Amino acid sequence: MREKTNLLGYFYISPYIIGLLAFTLIPMAISLYLSFTDYNLLSSPRWIGGGNFSRMVSDDQFWQSVRVTFYYVFTAVPARLVFALAVAIALKELNFLKGFYRLVFYVPSLIGGSVAVAVIWVQLFSKDGVVNAFLNTLGFNIDFSWIGNPSTAIWTLVLLSAWQFGSAMLIFLAGLQNIPKDYYEAASVDGANAWRRFVRITLPMLSPIILFNVVMQTINGFLAFTPSYIVTEGGPMNSTLLYVLYLFRRAFQFSDMGYASAMAWVMLILISILTALIFSSSRSLVHYEGKGD
Amino acid sequence: MRRRFATIMALILCSALVACSSNKGDTGSAEGDQGSGSVTLRFAWWGDQARHDLTMEAIKLYEKNYPNVTIVPEFSGFDGYFDKLSTQAAGNQLPDIFQMNVPNFSSYAKNNLMADLKPYADQGKIDFSNINESVVGLGELNGKVSSIPAGINAIALVYDPAVLQENGFSMNDAEWTWDDFMNMAKSITEKSGMYGGGNIESVNVLSYYYFRTLGSGFFNASGDGLGFEDAQLIDYFNKVSELAAAKAIPTPDIVASIKGMEDDLLVKGQAPFSWRFSNNLSSLANLAGRPLELALLPGPGSDKGMMLRPSLYYSVAENSKQKEEAVKFLDFLINDLDANDILKAERGVPISEKVREHMMQNLNENQKKEFEYISRVEQHSSAADRPEPAKANEVRSALTDVLDRLLFKTLSPEEAATDFKKKASEILGRS
Amino acid sequence: MTLTKTKLLPIAAQVLLFAFSILMLYPVLWMVFSSFKDNSEIFAKSFSLFPTEWKFGNYAAGWKGFGSYTFATFFKNSFIVVLIYTVGAVLSSAFIAYGFARMEFAGKKFWFACMIATLMLPQEVIMVPQYIVFQWLGWVNTFLPLTVPSFFGIPFFIFMLVQFMRSIPAELDNAAKIDGCNSFMIFYRIILPLTLPGLMTAAIFAFYWHWQDFIGPLLYLSRPDLYTVSLALKMFSDPDTSSNWGGMIAMSVLSLVPVIVIFFCFQRYIVEGITAGGVKG
Incomplete structure (x- = not known):
């Protein structure tokens, strides 16, 4: 019986293992090796032991x-997550213009990585850019380039x-949709107000998703x-x-x-430690509805 | 749900088929001929729209003349060009012919990634007879001609003669000195509120000009250290600080928002000078919409300081499987009159005398000025520096850092010089 | 109770929300309006949103592309690459996530941890070794390095879908098992439909990430006739000469269109997925 589940399990994750080997592990092994070398891409790597690390x-x-x-x-990760959750909740309660808002808040994530946006961003925050013009009309006297x-x-x-909080917001929205409405109705019947409903139902039900977002956004932030x-x-x-x-x-x-x-390896180790910390502290906070781990 | 799943599966299969069919056999690698006589060459360059269009036209001309040759273009913007090139180098997959620039030349040459053109020249496969020997020497390292300049330029000051005149100055660039320049800059700043000195590209001035005027150089002769005295650098830093104090040069935050040529201070009418290279005149003048001129940099010693530089190079890859054909194409690019008519000297003044003479008749105002400037510099210059050490890029980056801190006033000129010397030694010591 | 409360709160919040959304949109609006401005005007008068003169020339000029390759080619390439990638990513990740979420097997924790670990690896560093691997396979200068890896699962999506799947009660699985379903049928009939919001979200992400990706195309596509839109856009701005900002912005706006359209289409599924679903509410 044990063997059957083992085989089955591996059957499902086999594509991942193959891909991992070919496209990640082998390159990673190469990069680990390279971290102990002096390699300028144009000639062969030269072993220097811990030289890079001491430098x-x-x-x-x-x-x-x-x-x-x-x-x-x-700073950026909390900002993103707070906005994402707040707006996701607001949108869930809303029925008017929902599709419009979803799109509007998501568009920045769509175009964020483009050259055009980068150029615009520089202009917005330059000395005679829009941001300063706006602040100056409000009465501040800003004379420098942000x-x-x-x-x-x-x-x-x-x-x-x-x-660009839109992507996290989408994930929260999808998670929020998964929370059965009857939980909320039952709670209202019991006399719970909006805040209590949020803390006692939304947050716990959403906690796997929150965990996911925290981990992902943190990792993305570092990278x-x-x-x-x-x-x-x-x-x-x-x-x-x-x-x-x-x-x-x-x-x-x-x-x-x-x-x-x-x-790269230093960063990898750093993020691993951080993620392990997040996961272990989450054990008490995160609630799984289905078969948990 | 089942229906959707089925349609999705169908989509995958279709797209997989499309992808496989449109890409099988498109290897584009430097593998040799498909059948006897037919040749495929990969040619890589960076540039803007204009350069791409012109180069494609020149390629079509070559393919018309030699129908058995197919040239596969691999062009991109400058950003990322060298990232890709070095990755290709690591995989022994460099294009048969590729564009190279001065900062990267040494490392590629030292690692034997580019074919030596000298044997081909000796056999007459590529014609250097109309090219000044010193120009050919610009692409030489350790006795091998690893690259040939695609065009020549020289460091230059682009200036607005009208602004100078309005403020009572005239340009006598063969004889003017840094003191003259500083006076001019400060005076124009006071009178007109402009940045009288313009945005001085100190890293270029120091790398390619300043120390030569003083008889030394940026790097030393053996390429393993710096080539100048601390005092000389401190002197330069003092000049820059003085100009900054007089508000004659822009503060770093203004410089940071200059992203493209249309943001240039001269173009926007905020400065009378732009510190550039001679082949930038046309673009600047077109953007500014008024006549601009080229001037030699201030002396004393400008005839020692000035030198002819490659604007960029062409190289043949050592890993190319058809070097001879590649060399033939190279010969076409630098010597063929029709090709150069098409290319419009957009990469710099052509290196062949014959081509230059031929083109003089068809040049526009600005191009004529660029060509004439190069002729002047030929008479008023000294031999180019030996190719730089491999880590030159990093040294220049450290210099930029130090200059920023100098201008943000977190370092004094003396401290800046010491800091730079320390960093440069550490970097060059690692080579 | 429900009626009065939901009407009061939203009004104040709605106004705020609307104002906030306009603020969020400003850079995008700026971009769209700039695409109709003359090149010289775009940065000179950055404060004014509306062009003094509406010019549509930027689109034509931008579309022309470079050296005889128009944006028709670039868009075609982007579509091919991104569609294959998206399909491969979503399906394989769902399949693999099922294994992690529902199966018990020796070494499961190890492989899961492995997967999380690879998320933390900066792509930029295995870039060169990966290039060497792909080159050894002969896949350089084709679309293969940009598409095939997605069929082996994308850790981010696997992780995300595992979380989604974990919130589906095990009782459903058990009920199906009792009915005689094997693991794949459970996957296909129960888990997959209930994870639909997650799948659609993953699809949207996969699409637009890959649509914008330019490092991949930069490294693996040397021939302009294979270039994707993201790569072509980068080529508009060259630091040494004047950039065709108008053309670039116009083409950037255009490149947004497919992404927004896809988003609109899939957006419905996120909502539909749950109400049409089954067990929950």
Whole structure:
């Protein structure tokens, strides 16, 4: 009996294992090897042991990129999730113009990664851009460029990320649809108000989805690349140098593939630890309706 | 549900069929001939719409003249071009002919990724007879001619003569000095509120010009260290800081929002100067909609400082399976008169004297100025620098960082120079 | 109670929501209106939303594309690649998610953890080794590297669908088993329909992620006649010469259309999926 379920289980996940091997594990093994080498892509890799890792410790730009990325994750991710959940709930209650709103809030995620949006974003936040014009009409007197200023540039990226909460919102919406209406009706009959219904029904029922979104958004936050690549190019003065951008730069601009691979493994370990932490703390918070784990 | 599932399955099958049929056999690799006599070459370049259109036209001309040759174009924008190229290099899949630029030349050449053109020239397969020896030398490293310049340019100051005149200045670029320039810049700033110095591209000025005027160079002769004195760099940083204090050059946040040529300060009428290369004149003048001129950079020592540079190179891949055919096509690109008429010197002034003479008749105003500037620089320059060390890109990136901090006033000129020297040593030490 | 409360709250919230949505849309509106402006006007007068003169030329100029390849080619390529990818991704991920969500087998935790781990790997780093693998397979300069891997499951979707499937009560499975269904029939008849919102969401994501992806096409497509729209758009802006912003913005707007259309179509399923469903409410 045991063997039968084993075989069956593996049957279903076999495509994944094959693909994993071919397209992920083998490249990952190669990249692990490369992290101990000096490899400039144009000639063969040269073994240098822990050289890349020791260089990382004293590399200012590396630590700068770590700082910037942590700041980014811990501001952009909560912002995104809060907006996504709030708007998803609002939309569920709404019946008027629902389709319109769903589309409107989702469009930013659709176009977010494009060059055109990046260019627009730069213009919006530049010295004589729309944002300043708007703030000036409100009475503030803003005389600098948000995007050109090292202390404010990162906020433009955080805003860009928060603007794209649509994808998380969609996932929350789908999850919200899954909550049976009779639970709410039963609760209302029992006298629960909106807030209690939210806390006692919505949140727990939604908790697997919330967990999913938290994990995914956090990971995506750490791996964010395109915004800083296109919009700010890591500047000004490396104030928006996200980790993966620095990695990419080292790999391709400076032909330093070995070091970049080392950086990738450091990030991998970091995210694993963080995710493990999130999962273990979720055990008490997350409620599974079906066959749980 | 069942029906939907069925339609989805049908979709997969159809699309899989379409994909397989439209792509089987489209390998486009550098594998040799399909049958005797017919040749396929892969040619890669970066550029904008205009360059793509012109290059495709030139390719069609070649294919008409040589019907057995098919040239497969692989073009893209500049962003990502070298990322892709280096990935192709790692897989031994470089295109038969590809565009190369100065910053990447050394690393590719040192790793033997580009074929030596000298033997082909000796056998007469590619004609260098109309090309100045020093120009051919621009693509030479360790005795091998690894690339040939597609065009020549030189560092230049594009300026608006009307603005200078309005403010009582005239341009005497053969004799002017940095002091003259600084006076001009500060004076124009005061009088007109513009950025009198324009957006000085210090990294280019320092890399390709400034230290040469002082008799040294950016990198040392052996390419494993910097080639200048700290004091010389501090001096330059002082000049820049002075201009920044007088508001004669834009602050970094303004510079950050200059994304394309149409944002250039000169084009927008916010500066009388644009620090560029000579082949940018046409684009700038067209965008500005008024006549602009080219000037040599300030001296003293500008005749030592100026040099002819490749605007970009053409190279033949060492892993190409039909180098001879590739070389023949290269010969066409640089020497054929019709081809160059089509290409309109868009990649820089042509390297062949004969081509230049031929084209002079058909040039527009701005192109004539570019050609004349190059002729002037030929007379008023010294030999080009040896090709740079492999990590030159990284060194320049460190310089950009340091300059930013200087202009954001978080570093003094002395500190900036020391910081840069330290970083550069660390980078070059790793090569 | 239900009537009065639901009317009061929404009104204030609705106004806020509407204002917020306009704010959200502003950059997009800006983009759409700019596509009708003359090149010189787009950035010079960025504050004004409406063009002084409506020009439709940007679309024609942009469509022309580069070096004899028009956007007709680019759109065709994008569609082929993205459709195959989406179908492969959704179906295979659902299949695999079922295995994780419903099957018990030795090493399950290990493989699940593996899957989560691969989510955290920056794509940019296995890029070069992956390229080497694909090149060894002879797939470079074809659409294969951009489509085939999706048929082996996409970890993100697997993870997401597992969560969805876990919220389906096990009693349904058991009931079906009693009726004599085998695992695949349970998958096909019960789990799949009830996960429809998840599937549709996954489809939408798969579509637009891949539609926008340009690193993949950048690396694996060297010939312009294979280029996708995302790659072609990047080519509009060259730092060394003047960029055709008008053309680029016009084509960007155009590239949005398929994504929005797909979204509209699948959007209905997310709602329908549940009300037509079965057990829940």
